[in-house]
Amino acid sequence: MEIKEAIEKMGFPIIPDEKSGAWQWFDVRELKLRYILSVEGIKKFYEGLKEGKLLATKCKCGRIFFPPQKDCPSCKKSEMEWIELKKEGVLETLTVIHVRPTSFSHYDPYAVGIAKLDDGVRILAWYRGEPKLKPGQRVKVEIVKRKEGYLTYELVPI
Amino acid sequence: MSEAAIIGVGHSVFGTRRDVNIPELCWESMKKALESANLEPKDIEFFVVGNLGIWSSELAVPSIMAEYADLAPKGSMRVEAACATGSAAIRVGYTAIKSGLADIVLVLGVEKMQESPNPNVIELIGRFGSYFWEFENFGLTFPGYYALHASAYMMKYGATEEDLAKVAIKAHYYGAKNPFAQFRKEIDVATVMKGPYVAWPLKLFDCSPITDGSACIILASDKKVKEMGVEEKVWILAQGVGTGTANLSKREDFTSLASARYAAEQAYKLAKIEDPAKELDGANVHDCFTIAEIMAYEDLGFCKRGEGYKLAREGQTYIGGKIPVNVDGGLKAKGHPIGATGVSMAVEAYKQLLRKADKGRQADIKNGRWLAHNIGGTGHYAYVTIYGLERR
Ligand SMILES: [Zn+2]
Numbered sequence: 001m002e003i004k005e006a007i008e009k010m011g012f013p014i015i016p017d018e019k020s021g022a023w024q025w026f027d028v029r030e031l032k033l034r035y036i037l038s039v040e041g042i043k044k045f046y047e048g049l050k051e052g053k054l055l056a057t058k059c060k061c062g063r064i065f066f067p068p069q070k071d072c073p074s075c076k077k078s079e080m081e082w083i084e085l086k087k088e089g090v091l092e093t094l095t096v097i098h099v100r101p102t103s104f105s106h107y108d109p110y111a112v113g114i115a116k117l118d119d120g121v122r123i124l125a126w127y128r129g130e131p132k133l134k135p136g137q138r139v140k141v142e143i144v145k146r147k148e149g150y151l152t153y154e155l156v157p158i
Numbered sequence: 159m160s161e162a163a164i165i166g167v168g169h170s171v172f173g174t175r176r177d178v179n180i181p182e183l184c185w186e187s188m189k190k191a192l193e194s195a196n197l198e199p200k201d202i203e204f205f206v207v208g209n210l211g212i213w214s215s216e217l218a219v220p221s222i223m224a225e226y227a228d229l230a231p232k233g234s235m236r237v238e239a240a241c242a243t244g245s246a247a248i249r250v251g252y253t254a255i256k257s258g259l260a261d262i263v264l265v266l267g268v269e270k271m272q273e274s275p276n277p278n279v280i281e282l283i284g285r286f287g288s289y290f291w292e293f294e295n296f297g298l299t300f301p302g303y304y305a306l307h308a309s310a311y312m313m314k315y316g317a318t319e320e321d322l323a324k325v326a327i328k329a330h331y332y333g334a335k336n337p338f339a340q341f342r343k344e345i346d347v348a349t350v351m352k353g354p355y356v357a358w359p360l361k362l363f364d365c366s367p368i369t370d371g372s373a374c375i376i377l378a379s380d381k382k383v384k385e386m387g388v389e390e391k392v393w394i395l396a397q398g399v400g401t402g403t404a405n406l407s408k409r410e411d412f413t414s415l416a417s418a419r420y421a422a423e424q425a426y427k428l429a430k431i432e433d434p435a436k437e438l439d440g441a442n443v444h445d446c447f448t449i450a451e452i453m454a455y456e457d458l459g460f461c462k463r464g465e466g467y468k469l470a471r472e473g474q475t476y477i478g479g480k481i482p483v484n485v486d487g488g489l490k491a492k493g494h495p496i497g498a499t500g501v502s503m504a505v506e507a508y509k510q511l512l513r514k515a516d517k518g519r520q521a522d523i524k525n526g527r528w529l530a531h532n533i534g535g536t537g538h539y540a541y542v543t544i545y546g547l548e549r550r
Contacts, residue, residue, distance in 0.1 A: 094309050
């Protein structure tokens with residue numbers, strides 16, 4: 001039963017529960033959620049993707065951050081150098097998301113993996129390939145365009 | 159410094175609770191807790207509400223309950239730590255008593271997850287890790303997080319999907335004996351194995367359900383316990399707390415939860431426990447997914463790393479085994495109303511230690527110590543609490 005129909009029938013936006021018959025008030029105030037997140041501090045990362053590069057930040061103290069981070073808690077400096085990762089490593093774990101969030105329902109079930117890149121950092125991304133996990137599986141990172149039309153990165157078995 | 163004792167407990171029926179709204183659901187457990195502590199709302203000095211609540215309508219639950227249950231104008235606080243919200247609420251109550259700021263604190267955990275349609279709950283619950291780098295970009299779900307642990311664990315140690323199924327079967331075995339549980343039906347390996355994949359390798363029966371429920375405990379200081387002459391009580395002996403990185407890719411290992419190991423180490427040190435499987439009478443561990451219970455056995459030192467699945471395979475965590483775990487049905491069968499779960503574990507510790515558990519699920523109480531392991535997210539938060547009959 002739709003809310004409008006319920007109001008007509010019951011006099012209120014009340015729909016009895018299908019199973020128990022308990023009266024449920026259906027909220028008339030609907031909320032759509034969309035966040036606005038700042039990527040100003042890591043905009044080089046997106047410029048890099050456009051050039052086919054996977055970029056990380058590297059602090060003067062030597063610490064590498066991926067996902068890129070603007071500030072270094074080790075030495076408390078914020079003077080980062082942007083470095084290009086080699087885009088190869090070993091797949092450490094994998095899953096296939098069958099029950100998808102509504103906001104991802106326009107995709108078929110997708111595999112998500114975590115790989116440790118040869119540069120020492122780990123990366124979480126979609127995995128394109130037969131979803132089987134075996135020890136030492138080498139993967140590369142490919143920069144691809146996703147369904148929504150913007151660039152992202154994926155793990156692909158080598 | 160005062161110690162804190164649980165002097166009253168209450169628990170609502172967990173499940174799909176379309177018959178009650180938020181304050182009515184809260185009152186179900188609060189009323190029982192007040193009655194078992196022999197207290198009136200006016201006796202409560204401070205109260206804490208554990209509630210995540212993004213899926214439900216009322217945001218100001220402490221005020222809602224101040225109004226509904228005559229707790230105004232007492233001080234209060236709403237606490238959130240994902241699925242460890244209930245234990246975080248206990249943490250606040252416990253520290254309030256230990257510090258001497260309060261002598262009687264009510265801790266309430268509540269969640270009405272079914273005020274939102276299932277798809278919305280799935281959408282919202284997947285956002286607990288690193289929202290931007292995991293959810294927004296790659297649509298990782300909550301089962302997906304634990305599935306990443308399950309496949310890494312299975313690859314490293316050779317555990318199978320049937321081993322995971324054993325955890326679910328035990329949960330349902332005891333859930334069937336718990337009148338407050340959401341699922342009260344036993345299942346077998348075949349049932350689990352033919353379930354559809356939610357996030358490979360986890361299937362439907364590897365996952366805890368979406369639940370409405372509330373649980374409540376009342377904490378009292380040494381002074382109050384003495385003054386009131388409380389006979390039935392359970393002390394909080396120790397609590398360890400840990401936090402993990404938001405993004406899973408920032409972690410070294412996917413076969414264990416570092417934050418849980420850290421919290422356990424603190425709790426054992428404070429409670430002077432060296433061999434937990436011998437010195438505890440049982441435990442409630444956070445089995446939001448079957449793999450989580452197996453990792454918990456290891457993170458809590460009930461067995462060596464890599465041997466947790468063997469405990470499940472051999473049935474060593476049933477009553478009569480090495481150490482009884484989740485003999486209330488666990489999150490898997492009892493249900494997992496996020497904010498209430500940690501408080502529900504405390505209620506179970508109280509019942510078990512005072513030998514008040516239902517027929518067929520009462521553990522043997524020899525040491526007078528029970529452990530609760532409550533995880534928020536995928537080790538994003540970890541609370542390990544040790545309850546005991548004897549004051550520290
Ligand atoms: Zn640095």
